[in-house]
Amino acid sequence: MTLQAYQKKAANCWAGCKQRHTELMANPHLSGGQKLAVHYFTVAMVLFMAQLLFGLLAGLQFIFPSFLYEILDFNVNRMVHINAMVVWMLYGFLGSVYWFLEEESGVEIVGLKWGQLAFWILTGAVTVVVLVYLLIQIGSGTDTSLWLINEGREYIEAPRWADIGIVVVVLTFFYNVAATFAKGKWSGIAGVLTLDLVALAGLYLAGMFYVTNISIDQYWWWWVIHLWVEATWEVLVGCIMAWSLMKLLGVRRKVVQTWLYIEVALMFGSGILGLGHHYFWIGTPEYWFTIGGFFSALEPIPLVAMVVHSIYDAGAHRFKNSNHPALAWIIAHAFGNFLGAGVWGFMHTLPQINLYTHGTQWSASHGHLAFFGAYATINIAFFYLAAQQARGKVWMGGELANGWRWKTAAVLLNLGVMGMTVALLIAGYEQSFIERAVEGSTWAGYFAAQNHPWFMQAMVWRMVFGLMTAAGGGLLFWDLLEIGKGEQRPAAVIDSEAVAQ
Amino acid sequence: MLIEPVALSDFFLSFFSAALIILLATVYAALYAWSKISGHRKFEFAAWLIYAALLICVGVFSYVNHFNDYWLLLSLLMVLGYGWMPRFIWKLCAATHDADTHHSHQSGDHHD
Amino acid sequence: MTEQSPPRWASETFWKKTAIWVTGGSFVLLVILSFDSMKQISAGGPRVPAYSVINKDISYRFDKAKQRYQPTIGEDAPLFGKTLSEEEAEKLVDHGKKTVQAKNCMNCHTLLGNGAYYAPDLTKAWLDQGWGAKESREQMMVNFLLDPEKNARTYGSNRKMPNLDITPPEAEAIVAFLKWMSSIDTNGFPHNFIALGEEDK
Numbered sequence: 111m112t113l114q115a116y117q118k119k120a121a122n123c124w125a126g127c128k129q130r131h132t133e134l135m136a137n138p139h140l141s142g143g144q145k146l147a148v149h150y151f152t153v154a155m156v157l158f159m160a161q162l163l164f165g166l167l168a169g170l171q172f173i174f175p176s177f178l179y180e181i182l183d184f185n186v187n188r189m190v191h192i193n194a195m196v197v198w199m200l201y202g203f204l205g206s207v208y209w210f211l212e213e214e215s216g217v218e219i220v221g222l223k224w225g226q227l228a229f230w231i232l233t234g235a236v237t238v239v240v241l242v243y244l245l246i247q248i249g250s251g252t253d254t255s256l257w258l259i260n261e262g263r264e265y266i267e268a269p270r271w272a273d274i275g276i277v278v279v280v281l282t283f284f285y286n287v288a289a290t291f292a293k294g295k296w297s298g299i300a301g302v303l304t305l306d307l308v309a310l311a312g313l314y315l316a317g318m319f320y321v322t323n324i325s326i327d328q329y330w331w332w333w334v335i336h337l338w339v340e341a342t343w344e345v346l347v348g349c350i351m352a353w354s355l356m357k358l359l360g361v362r363r364k365v366v367q368t369w370l371y372i373e374v375a376l377m378f379g380s381g382i383l384g385l386g387h388h389y390f391w392i393g394t395p396e397y398w399f400t401i402g403g404f405f406s407a408l409e410p411i412p413l414v415a416m417v418v419h420s421i422y423d424a425g426a427h428r429f430k431n432s433n434h435p436a437l438a439w440i441i442a443h444a445f446g447n448f449l450g451a452g453v454w455g456f457m458h459t460l461p462q463i464n465l466y467t468h469g470t471q472w473s474a475s476h477g478h479l480a481f482f483g484a485y486a487t488i489n490i491a492f493f494y495l496a497a498q499q500a501r502g503k504v505w506m507g508g509e510l511a512n513g514w515r516w517k518t519a520a521v522l523l524n525l526g527v528m529g530m531t532v533a534l535l536i537a538g539y540e541q542s543f544i545e546r547a548v549e550g551s552t553w554a555g556y557f558a559a560q561n562h563p564w565f566m567q568a569m570v571w572r573m574v575f576g577l578m579t580a581a582g583g584g585l586l587f588w589d590l591l592e593i594g595k596g597e598q599r600p601a602a603v604i605d606s607e608a609v610a611q
Numbered sequence: 612m613l614i615e616p617v618a619l620s621d622f623f624l625s626f627f628s629a630a631l632i633i634l635l636a637t638v639y640a641a642l643y644a645w646s647k648i649s650g651h652r653k654f655e656f657a658a659w660l661i662y663a664a665l666l667i668c669v670g671v672f673s674y675v676n677h678f679n680d681y682w683l684l685l686s687l688l689m690v691l692g693y694g695w696m697p698r699f700i701w702k703l704c705a706a707t708h709d710a711d712t713h714h715s716h717q718s719g720d721h722h723d
Numbered sequence: 724m725t726e727q728s729p730p731r732w733a734s735e736t737f738w739k740k741t742a743i744w745v746t747g748g749s750f751v752l753l754v755i756l757s758f759d760s761m762k763q764i765s766a767g768g769p770r771v772p773a774y775s776v777i778n779k780d781i782s783y784r785f786d787k788a789k790q791r792y793q794p795t796i797g798e799d800a801p802l803f804g805k806t807l808s809e810e811e812a813e814k815l816v817d818h819g820k821k822t823v824q825a826k827n828c829m830n831c832h833t834l835l836g837n838g839a840y841y842a843p844d845l846t847k848a849w850l851d852q853g854w855g856a857k858e859s860r861e862q863m864m865v866n867f868l869l870d871p872e873k874n875a876r877t878y879g880s881n882r883k884m885p886n887l888d889i890t891p892p893e894a895e896a897i898v899a900f901l902k903w904m905s906s907i908d909t910n911g912f913p914h915n916f917i918a919l920g921e922e923d924k
């Protein structure tokens with residue numbers, strides 16, 4: 111393509127985005143908060159695509175180590191891969207809360223203007239951070255580098271200036287939420303949500319300082335990572351699910367809220383002290399063997415309970431619902447959370463075995479299935495709920511025009527991630543065996559495990575399934591842009607509990 | 612040391628029994644729930660069969676992970692907990708949804 | 724029909740209270756344990772040696788009583804031939820730690836087993852037999868960090884560490900950091916690791 115043709119294409123693309131944005135702001139089916147939510151969802155999907163792209167680049171480097179060597183090294187690709195993931199999921203959560211805030215509180219969002227401003231600031235900041243990751247990548251061993259380039263701590267690499275920006279944005283978000291509920295109605299969901307957001311934001315502070323002592327560093331680093339994904343994020347998702355289930359299946363508020371409290375009790379009761387499963391080998395005292403082992407062994411319980419509960423609901427409600435894609439993804443969430451966090455987590459959580467699996471592809475296997483199963487799925491479900499409303503509460507049941515698209519996307523994504531998970535599991539098994547147990551984790555032992563045929567083949571299979579995942583992701587993006595367009599039938603009305611026997 | 616790590620030859624057994632414990636617990640709970648929903652006793656029978664398999668897995672898991680002393684409490688916890696939990700969850704489901712079945716026209720938007 | 728409320732143990736208020744108490748209780752316990760852990764993992768505490776440990780010979784041996792591997796601290800063995808005061812040692816290790824973060828090492832390597840899985844664990848890198856002999860180790864490590872491409876030991880994997888523009892002072896600081904990190908008592912992780920100089924013991 112010539113440069114001019116390229117410029118023209120970019121200009122068209124930009125005009126297309128602006129056109130879509132104008133249409134969105136004029137959409138009569140959405141409230142102010144919901145329009146803001148769609149902004150968040152859009153950026154989330156873009157970042158999801160970026161996550162997949164950089165995952166593919168990093169995965170390829172396992173097979174072809176000279177691919178992009180000293181141009182985009184593995185650490186850069188991997189950092190963008192996992193940061194894009196954390197940020198798109200948080201965007202999805204923020205969007206979901208803005209989405210239902212008005213309906214849940216019964217009043218318009220207080221200070222929506224500030225919320226909108228915060229969105230643009232955050233998105234601008236994320237763009238700058240990513241550009242710096244890609245173009246500058248690393249700095250010298252000084253505070254300046256940690257403030258301006260990256261902090262070099264997995265998952266929370268964002269430089270300090272961005273950390274502070276994130277806190278300011280989250281405070282604005284929190285102000286929107288708390289002030290709106292305060293003005294309107296405080297429901298049980300509102301209470302849990304507000305307190306959970308305080309905890310979620312507060313935990314981020316634990317990841318915002320520098321210390322020389324790496325044991326202390328990792329001690330607090332895990333507060334952010336573990337207490338996010340195994341406590342506060344789970345409860346946040348619980349709130350979003352509670353609301354969705356009322357909408358989608360028409361479950362009664364009292365029931366939903368009781369179960370939300372049950373979930374909070376089980377999640378926090380096991381997850382907070384389950385943190386100990388990260389304190390086996392970082393210099394922390396031996397009592398964490400016991401605490402980490404026992405409490406993290408309890409962590410699957412709420413996940414089992416949710417699966418059983420959904421069977422009850424299936425029996426009682428027969429899954430009559432008004433949005434098939436969303437419900438399919440909610441089911442994927444229940445199973446994905448259960449498998450990725452519950453089963454995969456429990457397999458390596460006791461110190462007796464974690465001594466050997468710690469820091470191998472085993473962790474990556476679990477990490478992929480858990481993040482995808484628990485958090486990608488529920489976000490995608492919510493995107494479909496939003497799409498339905500944005501297109502004017504249209505029909506999203508059976509016999510949907512181009513229904514193959516959402517189904518294929520769902521199959522490719524779920525199969526792709528499951529395939530990657532199994533490939534990494536085999537690699538991790540081999541690695542824990544050869545590198546960790548037999549060779550005692552020496553440098554030579556590490557490479558002995560990496561060069562083993564099982565490992566090398568697993569890396570190829572990971573790429574095969576990674577491509578499948580990426581294809582599913584692309585299809586999902588396309589579907590979300592198109593689904594329900596031109597649909598004339600109104601959404602099925604679910605008269606709550608009328609369907610219960 | 613407070614723990615005795617899994618032996619090299621038992622890695623697979625450890626992973627496998629761990630996965631089965633969680634999976635069987637779910638199947639057991641699901642069968643139990645289903646026997647209540649459908650009213651068929653054969654599901655309850657199947658549930659107990661699964662629970663028996665679960666017990667074996669807990670045994671294998673405890674053995675290969677060299678549970679002794681207070682670690683055996685964890686085995687006990689799993690056996691009792693997973694035995695009792697499905698019943699409790701079921702009762703909880705039934706009890707919390709109970710009011711539902713009598714009020715068929717309350718909408719999800721109802722605030723207390 | 725009258726409103727039929729569920730039994731107490733299945734009621735909303737019961738579970739609300741339970742949730743609050745369970746969360747509060749767990750959190751309070753975690754805070755108490757954190758205070759104790761901080762005390763035990765401060766540099767110079769029982770589990771994490773003071774930074775001046777880099778003046779000593781460090782090794783890793785199987786401890787019969789504890790039935791696991793354990794770092795050992797031996798004779799004087801000053802790093803780069805200079806015995807440092809506690810402050811000097813802390814400054815050097817601090818510079819190393821900062822460089823490790825600024826160069827984003829953790830997105831290829833694991834440190835204390837946490838990080839990425841594209842390159843070897845660095846927990847006991849100082850003690851690795853790959854460095855050949857204790858006498859030449861320090862210089863080899865510095866050379867490697869300054870030009871990893873030329874000094875690569877890929878063990879046939881072709882996976883090479885990129886040149887990260889590390890300066891000589893930064894390289895020495897990183898080596899100090901790695902030496903200090905290898906002295907942390909990690910409860911026996913990694914298991915079976917035979918340190919440089921422990922081959923025949």
Ligand code: HEM
Pocket residue numbers: 264339340387388406407409410447450451452454455456458459460464467468469470473474476477478480481484836837838
């Ligand atoms: C949705 C919930 C969860 C998510 C998203 C998740 C994600 C992750 C990720 C990404 C890691 C790797 C961290 C790293 O980069 O070093 C990890 C590690 C770990 N997870 Fe989870 N996890 C979840 C739930 C659980 C549960 C329920 C358990 C236990 C039953 C568990 C046990 C572990 C353990 C033991 C490790 C440490 C692995 C090692 O030693 O290297 N996780 N988790």
Ligand code: HEM
Pocket residue numbers: 161162163165166167168169170188191192195473474475477478481482486527572573575576577579580838839840841
């Ligand atoms: C196109 C598909 C994907 C490919 C090829 C891919 C590849 C990779 C690679 C190469 C790594 C680095 C692992 C290492 O350090 O050795 C990684 C890490 C990670 N990826 Fe992916 N990924 C993909 C999709 C996803 C998805 C869909 C998710 C979750 C929603 C995800 C979550 C993660 C997490 C949590 C880690 C860190 C794991 C850990 O540190 O233990 N990835 N991925």
Ligand SMILES: [Fe+2]
Pocket residue numbers: 336340384385387388
């Ligand atoms: Fe965790």
